[in-house]
Amino acid sequence: MNRGRPRSGHIDQAVAEAVRELLGEHGYQPLSIDKVAARAGVGKAGIYRRWRSKAEMVFSVVVHGTRLVPPADTGTLRGDLAALAGHIVALLSAPDARAVVPGLVADIAADPALAERFAAEFIDRERAVLGEILDRAAGRGELPAPGDAAFAHALLLGPIFTYLFLSGGEPPPGLPDRLAGAVLAALGAKE
Amino acid sequence: MNRGRPRSGHIDQAVAEAVRELLGEHGYQPLSIDKVAARAGVGKAGIYRRWRSKAEMVFSVVVHGTRLVPPADTGTLRGDLAALAGHIVALLSAPDARAVVPGLVADIAADPALAERFAAEFIDRERAVLGEILDRAAGRGELPAPGDAAFAHALLLGPIFTYLFLSGGEPPPGLPDRLAGAVLAALGAKE
Numbered sequence: 221m222n223r224g225r226p227r228s229g230h231i232d233q234a235v236a237e238a239v240r241e242l243l244g245e246h247g248y249q250p251l252s253i254d255k256v257a258a259r260a261g262v263g264k265a266g267i268y269r270r271w272r273s274k275a276e277m278v279f280s281v282v283v284h285g286t287r288l289v290p291p292a293d294t295g296t297l298r299g300d301l302a303a304l305a306g307h308i309v310a311l312l313s314a315p316d317a318r319a320v321v322p323g324l325v326a327d328i329a330a331d332p333a334l335a336e337r338f339a340a341e342f343i344d345r346e347r348a349v350l351g352e353i354l355d356r357a358a359g360r361g362e363l364p365a366p367g368d369a370a371f372a373h374a375l376l377l378g379p380i381f382t383y384l385f386l387s388g389g390e391p392p393p394g395l396p397d398r399l400a401g402a403v404l405a406a407l408g409a410k411e
Numbered sequence: 412m413n414r415g416r417p418r419s420g421h422i423d424q425a426v427a428e429a430v431r432e433l434l435g436e437h438g439y440q441p442l443s444i445d446k447v448a449a450r451a452g453v454g455k456a457g458i459y460r461r462w463r464s465k466a467e468m469v470f471s472v473v474v475h476g477t478r479l480v481p482p483a484d485t486g487t488l489r490g491d492l493a494a495l496a497g498h499i500v501a502l503l504s505a506p507d508a509r510a511v512v513p514g515l516v517a518d519i520a521a522d523p524a525l526a527e528r529f530a531a532e533f534i535d536r537e538r539a540v541l542g543e544i545l546d547r548a549a550g551r552g553e554l555p556a557p558g559d560a561a562f563a564h565a566l567l568l569g570p571i572f573t574y575l576f577l578s579g580g581e582p583p584p585g586l587p588d589r590l591a592g593a594v595l596a597a598l599g600a601k602e
Contacts, residue, residue, distance in 0.1 A: 322520035329513035329576055339579035370578070371570075375593060377577070378569025379562075385520055386568070387561070388530030398597070402566060405596030406589070 234260040235267060239281040243316055248323040253277065273334055275327045279342060282316045290352045297357035297409055298400045304353065305376050305396035312384055313391070322385055347373045357409065367407045375403050425451040426458060430472040434507055439514040444468065464525055466518045470533060473507045481543045488548035488600055489591045495544065496567050496587035503575055504582070513576055538564045548600065558598045566594050 238260035242251050253274055257264045271277035291303040311317060328335050347369045354367035376399050383391040429451035433442050444465055448455045462468035482494040502508060519526050538560045545558035567590050574582040 318520075322517040325576060326513040326517035328579075329509075335579040343578040371583070371589065374570035374573040374578070375566070378571070378573040379565035380569070381572065381577070382565040382569040385516060386572070387534040387565070388519075388526040392562070398562065402593055402597035406593035 231260075231262050231266050232270070234262055235270075235277070236281045239278060240316060243278075243282070243320060248278065248320045251278065272337060273327075273331075275324050275331075275334055276337065276341065278320055279324055279338070282314075282320050283311055284342070290349045293356060297353070297360070297362045298397075298404055300353045300356065301372075301376065301400035301403050302396045304349065305380065305399045308377060308380050309391050309396060312380060318384065325385075343373075346377070350376070354407075362409050364408050364410070372403050372407065375399065375406060422451075422453050422457050423461070425453055426461075426468070427472045430469060431507060434469070434473070434511060439469065439511045442469065463528060464518075464522075466515050466522075466525055467528065467532065469511055470515055470529070473505075473511050474502055475533070481540045484547060488544070488551070488553045489588075489595055491544045491547065492563075492567065492591035492594050493587045495540065496571065496590045499568060499571050500582050500587060503571060509575065516576075534564075537568070541567070545598075553600050555599050555601070563594050563598065566590065566597060 235256060238256045239251070242255055242259060251274060253264060253267055256277065257267055267277065271280060291300060291307060294300050294303055312321060328338050350373045351367075351369035354363060354369055354372065357363045358366060379399060380391060380395070383389055383395070426447060429447045430442070433446055433450060442465060444455060444458055447468065448458055458468065462471060482491060482498060485491050485494055503512060519529050541564045542558075542560035545554060545560055545563065548554045549557060570590060571582060571586070574580055574586070
């Protein structure tokens with residue numbers, strides 16, 4: 221259904237709705253920027269100004285956009301890390317994300333230029349959020365040294381990805397808090 | 412090239428060589444059990460007796476077979492975990508593995524029956540290796556309680572997978588020892 225060409229401020233929303241509808245109807249593999257443009261009633265140029273590939277568009281819509289922000293300050297490093305881990309579990313456990321993430325990862329791995337943009341757009345942003353959480357903790361005196369945000373990111377995201385997409389199971393109850401504890405211990409944090 | 416039908420004891424080796432050759436020539440996507448059988452000069456039935464899908468055959472040949480065993484006892488939990496993490500880094504960093512693992516993960520995620528067999532065949536075996544390492548540590552008095560092998564497995568495998576396949580980079584130097592330290596701390600091990 222063509223809804224009429226949306227005004228520029230509404231393009232993001234029209235694209236997001238079209239991506240979700242098309243994923244629900246046919247899955248990730250047959251999705252294309254052409255089909256999304258047609259369904260959303262927007263020009264392809266408008267889509268390509270925002271995202272350079274199908275994979276980036278889908279990841280941005282389904283997993284997280286460019287507005288990833290640190291969770292509210294809980295007052296402790298453990299609380300902040302557990303909140304972020306819980307957020308990642310929720311994002312990746314959503315049915316849309318479960319359906320598309322493994323295909324996205326395969327697309328990214330097969331295309332070095334896409335892999336580089338993906339790392340710069342999304343992974344660096346996630347690491348920056350971790351960096352802000354670790355800086356808060358250093359400010360409170362909870363960390364003995366500036367933390368390694370990339371390592372903390374891998375320790376949070378990696379096990380969640382493993383439970384959801386590699387080991388055929390569900391993240392066990394309490395995983396966010398256990399991961400927060402593992403990161404605290406790995407960074408030598410005081411509690 | 413048909414090398415003549417190999418004797419049954421040599422089927423594994425003939426299949427492994429054919430899989431590696433075909434991956435090198437055309438990559439993962441166009442590989443099929445038919446093509447492997449033809450290249451190896453073995454019957455398809457012999458392949459299907461060993462593996463029930465292309466994904467299982469390729470994972471077994473390229474990443475690890477059914478003979479995964481715990482690394483030699485290093486005398487400490489930290490040493491055993493670092494040795495295992497180093498082994499996983501080496502397995503997944505090999506050019507063949509880099510080329511096929513993301514496509515395998517996507518295939519597995521798209522097929523619940525395959526996901527179940529993959530978890531039973533490979534993930535459970537990896538967790539059993541971790542379990543044996545944790546049991547050794549408990550026997551030495553290094554662990555206060557029986558360790559959670561599935562959690563330790565996710566803490567080792569997940570970050571390695573993240574560095575290699577999600578964040579577009581290389582595992583940083585010293586990663587195996589840092590991961591061993593994170594697992595020790597998460598399990599409350601004495602050093």
